[in-house]
Amino acid sequence: MLRLASVGSGSKGNATLVCSGETTLLVDCGFGAREMLARLVELDVDAADIDAILVTHEHSDHIGGVTAISKATGAPIYATHGSIISGKLESARRVVEIASDSTFAIGDIDVTAVTVPHDAREPVQYIFQHADKQVGVLTDLGTVSEHVLRAYSRCDLLLLEFNHDLEMLRRGPYPAALKRRVSGDFGHLNNQQALAMLNSLGDDLPQVVIAGHISEQNNAIDVVESLLEPMISSTDLTVIYATQSQGFDWVSPKSDDDISRVA
Numbered sequence: 001m002l003r004l005a006s007v008g009s010g011s012k013g014n015a016t017l018v019c020s021g022e023t024t025l026l027v028d029c030g031f032g033a034r035e036m037l038a039r040l041v042e043l044d045v046d047a048a049d050i051d052a053i054l055v056t057h058e059h060s061d062h063i064g065g066v067t068a069i070s071k072a073t074g075a076p077i078y079a080t081h082g083s084i085i086s087g088k089l090e091s092a093r094r095v096v097e098i099a100s101d102s103t104f105a106i107g108d109i110d111v112t113a114v115t116v117p118h119d120a121r122e123p124v125q126y127i128f129q130h131a132d133k134q135v136g137v138l139t140d141l142g143t144v145s146e147h148v149l150r151a152y153s154r155c156d157l158l159l160l161e162f163n164h165d166l167e168m169l170r171r172g173p174y175p176a177a178l179k180r181r182v183s184g185d186f187g188h189l190n191n192q193q194a195l196a197m198l199n200s201l202g203d204d205l206p207q208v209v210i211a212g213h214i215s216e217q218n219n220a221i222d223v224v225e226s227l228l229e230p231m232i233s234s235t236d237l238t239v240i241y242a243t244q245s246q247g248f249d250w251v252s253p254k255s256d257d258d259i260s261r262v263a
């Protein structure tokens with residue numbers, strides 16, 4: 001069974017684990033090697049079991065610890081050409097270049113790298129398929145393009161960015177230029193954009209959504225909770241909240257048994 005866990009989620013560092021039982025993948029590492037290795041133990045992951053590290057883009061909250069954890073675990077790094085030439089992987093030993101919008105297999109997981117609108121060189125986010133289940137990771141994008149919506153329309157479980165509340169960002173402490181960057185078309189999804197994406201999915205709404213990359217300055221879990229409340233009470237959607245300090249513990253798509261029990 002495909003499952004997902006996070007070591008931490010937010011602007012200070014991101015690292016997400018995807019595991020099929022046989023194959024373990026790490027998406028990004030914005031944490032130092034020592035902290036990362038300690039947190040892997042908490043999630044019951046043997047660092048030597050990581051088969052590959054997938055980079056989404058070169059911002060330091062995603063790539064900062066990638067080279068170090070690759071050296072510590074021996075796992076190769078998969079990244080787009082733009083991420084590779086950003087200079088952030090210069091001292092890495094094992095780098096595999098991937099094409100945006102391609103699908104490739106690592107062990108028994110099929111990985112699709114989806115192009116997203118974000119202010120990095122060649123940013124992608126990832127969808128994972130194993131057996132009949134699909135799990136998506138979608139953070140760090142300024143708008144939900146048609147391309148993104150189509151690509152993520154079959155997920156059973158989705159880690160989705162609820163970065164900021166627009167009003168909290170406006171009134172918050174960030175300098176004006178940073179506010180413009182965060183809320184811009186190549187910045188981050190605000191709560192309403194993330195909710196609109198879920199609404200657009202209609203019948204293809206995933207059974208489980210993890211709200212992630214939640215800004216500690218410009219958002220709050222209870223704000224996201226009250227926004228999602230109507231959707232949760234009118235569908236069988238389960239929502240989990242990822243935090244900067246803890247990430248979230250292992251979660252799997254609902255089994256077909258669980259779904260038919262609700263239906």
Ligand SMILES: [Zn+2]
Binds near residue numbers: 010059062
């Ligand atoms: Zn980020």
Ligand SMILES: [Zn+2]
Binds near residue numbers: 057118
């Ligand atoms: Zn970013």
